[in-house]
Amino acid sequence: MNWTLEVVLVPVTDMDRAKEFYADKAGFQVDLDDEVAPGVRIIQLTPPGSRCSIALEHGMPAAPGTKKTAPGTLQGLQLCVTDIEAARDELVTRGVAVSPVRHLGTTGWADGKGDTWNSFLTFEDPDGNGWVVQEAPSELSER
Incomplete structure (x- = not known):
């Protein structure tokens, strides 16, 4: 049996502002906007x-046995791209405040690209929910 991660709830204070950020600035596709x-x-x-x-x-009420997450407290959601510099350029062009590309060096974080799997950038949505973008080898995108 496969267990697939399909949807992650992102807590926000202003639905329209968050929709505009994720669609227009982060480049996400709007699949649904509905009063269910x-x-x-x-x-x-x-x-x-x-x-x-x-x-x-x-x-929407919290699911039984769970608690609602406060806006801005979701941290570390990770996206993977095959070209970290192109991804950064696109986000900057769209108006996203994004960190420089960094890698983990021998004494901590260092500026610039690293080796395979070791190039990252970060950004936040308007509520402060934090995202990480990591460069992954292009052969993985063909899976």
Whole structure:
């Protein structure tokens, strides 16, 4: 049996502002923006080429046995790209405040690209939810 990660809830304060950020600035595809029940709105967006989406929601109660996550507290969601510098250029062009490309060196984080699997950049959405972008070998994108 396969277990696939399909949707990650991203807590936000302003649904329209977050939708604009993820669609217009981060380049995610808007898959759904609908009131699925009275007072319950869900916006689902998918990064280019990904099978996993994010969901922004308003009015939905927490699932039984879980707690709601506060906006801005989701950290470390990771996207992979085959060209970290091109990804950074695209985000900057779209108006995203993004870190320089960095790699893990012998004494901590260092500027510039590293070896395979060791090139990263970071950015935050308007609520402070933090994202990491990592360069992955291009042969993995063919899976």
